[in-house]
Amino acid sequence: MTDHKHSPAKDEASAPPASPFMSMFETFRSELDEHHDRRERIIKASRDITALSKKMIFSLQRVRTLSTPLPPSVTKENNSRQSQITDLFKSIVPDLQVINAWRYQRQISPSIQEYIEAISFQHYLSNQTLITFTEAQHQLPPGISLTEDDYLLGLFDLVGELMRFAITSMATHGTLPRGPKPSKQDDGGQEEGNDILTDLRSLRSGFEGLDTTSSGKDWTPLKRDVGKKMEVMRSCVEKVEGAMYGMIVRGRERPKGWVPDLGGGEGREVESY
Amino acid sequence: MASAAVFEQLQLKLDEDSQIREDIRNVVQTLERQARSAESILTRFHSIPQANIGPTLTEAWEAIQAQRETLAQLNQLASKHPYYKYNQMWSRRMESVSFHLVFYGFLCSHVEGFDGPQGMLYTIEEVSDILAVPFNLKDQDAFHLTIEEYLLSLILLIDELARLAINSVTLGDYQVPLRISQFVKDLHAGFQVLNLKNDILRKRSDSIKYSVKKIEEVVYDLSLRNLIP
Incomplete structure (x- = not known):
């Protein structure tokens, strides 16, 4: 390597008027333009996916039962939205290959998290189980990889949806949503399925047990988000x-249509950044 | 709802990630230390007359070589993982070692007896070649020097040269500001062809125009007083 020490540059330019570095900078320009274009396309798709996922969630919030097949109207609406989302994801697959898979993480992440929130909510309403990482990955088209971080952050947001679902159900039916008696296997001899609060507490316990701070003082995107979302999750439960x-306590005095005060600290704004 | 397995799996992945970060951080810390000692050598050029920079150039070269060896370790470690997942951990280091090298190169081209063009700029290919690190990888997910890092190192170079222009006058060397002036103008022209979006390159490149102005003022002061032809 020492031969570089006093070796001349390969720049052939010595003509004074034009900058000798121009051709190099022109190469950079086209590379950077390519990068910016990719980035723009991803941001656009990401916004649309987020909007569609939110619509899926709105529809799901109209469901009133747990662990039963979704009403056909909701299924129909959401299937169509989900196929639009899949198309949007597919449209940016070429932009997210090889080295670029992680490059645009910051741009694509919010939409993946929102989508995870939607599909995990849908999965919960139909099965009363938590969607696993592998199941969630399968709901994304090939070429779009789900990161553990996005999966986890999407699940945090699921808690907010379950809270809304539970509160609405209590306000309209006066009961906490509860799954049907597990029919397939008669273990435990349970009279009926778990209620949603049991599930929420089990989720909370899982979240509380996670150690996301072991990577020292280093800033990681996950740490920043987990801190905020942990607070929101606790308050939801x-x-x-x-x-x-x-x-x-006051159940019997409750006027019909009573809704508990949810306060201003609902924290929905931390969902996307 | 059985969620324990889900969270166990997540924790495994989180632990794996923090182990990787720790390994990378160890190497990056070595690089940081080496970079500091390189900076301390490079800053001495502001107080050495051009005629006598030879020995200090040799020291600077050695400081760059030390970083090159650590970069090889980092390369090996980082190439096992998605590049952009961890690159913010070392991006500043790439920028700074590239700056050390382009500053070194510029100084070399002014040493008596140098047979290349004055105001030499190591291109990104040359920086990549000397550091033994690939650049601008597109079809392969591995450790490399990015265009952004190289460009940011040029901005550092311009800032440094604005300082050198002033200090070389103090040392009684009136030719150096002229060379710097031409070189920085050429670089500035290069930056102007880039379509910068609202990102770090855009923000940092704002300083170029102030450096250009600073250097022009030095040249103006010298020519006003007939100190340069």
């Missing part, structure tokens, strides 16, 4: 607990 308390 507590809102359902509070509503449950209110229902037990």
Whole structure:
């Protein structure tokens, strides 16, 4: 390597008027333009996917039962949205190959998280189980990889949806949503399925047990988001607990259509950044 | 709802990730230390007359070589993982070692007896070649020097040369600002052809025009007083 020490540059240019570096910078320009174009395309698709996922969630919030097949109207709407989302994802697959798979993470992440929130909610309503990482990955077209971070952050947001679902159900039916008796296997001899609060608490316990800080002082995107979302998740679970308390204590005096005060701290704004 | 398995799986992945970060951080810390000692050598050029920079250039070259060896370790480690997942951990280091090299190259081209063009700029190919690190990889997910990192190192170079222009006058060397002036103008022209979006390159490149102005003022002061032909 020492032969580089005093070796001349390969720049042939010595003509004073034009900058001798121009051709190099022109190469850079086209490379950077390519990068910016890719980035723009991804941001656009990402916004559309987020919007469609939110619509899926709105539809799901109209469902009133747990662990039963979704109403056909909801299924129809959401199937069509999901296929639009799949198409949008497919449209940016070429932009997210090889080295670029992680390059645009910051641009694509919000939409993947929103989509995970939607499909995990749908999965919960139909099965009363938590969608696994592998199941979630299968809901994305090939070429779009799901990161553990996005999966986890999407699940945090699921808690918010479950809270809304639980509160609405309590306000309209006066009961906490509860799954049907597990029919296939008669283990435990349960009278009926778990209620949603049990599931919320089990989720909370899972989240609380996660150690996301072991990577030292280093800034990671995950750490930043987990801190915020952990707070929101806790308050969501507590809102359902509070509503449950209110229902037990004052249940019979409750006027029809009563909705507990959700306060301003719902924290929906942290969902996307 | 059985969620324990899901969270266990997630924790495994989180632990794996933090182990990788720790390994990378160890190497990056070595690089940081080496970069600091390189900076301390490079800053001495502001107080050495051009005629006597030879020995310090040799020291600077050695400081760059030390970083090159650590980069080889980083390359080996980082290439096992998606490049853009961890690159923010070392991006500043790439930028700074590239700056050390382009500054070194510029100084070399002014040493008596140098047979290349004055105001030499190591191209990204040359930087990549000397550091033994590939550049601008597109079809392969591995460690490399990015165009952005190289361009940011040129911005550091321009800032440094604005300082050198002033200090060389203090040392009584009136030719150096002229060479710097031409070189920085050429670089500035290069930056102007880029379509910069609102990103770090855009923000950092704002300083170029101030450096250009600073250097022009030095040249103006010298010519006003007939200190340069």
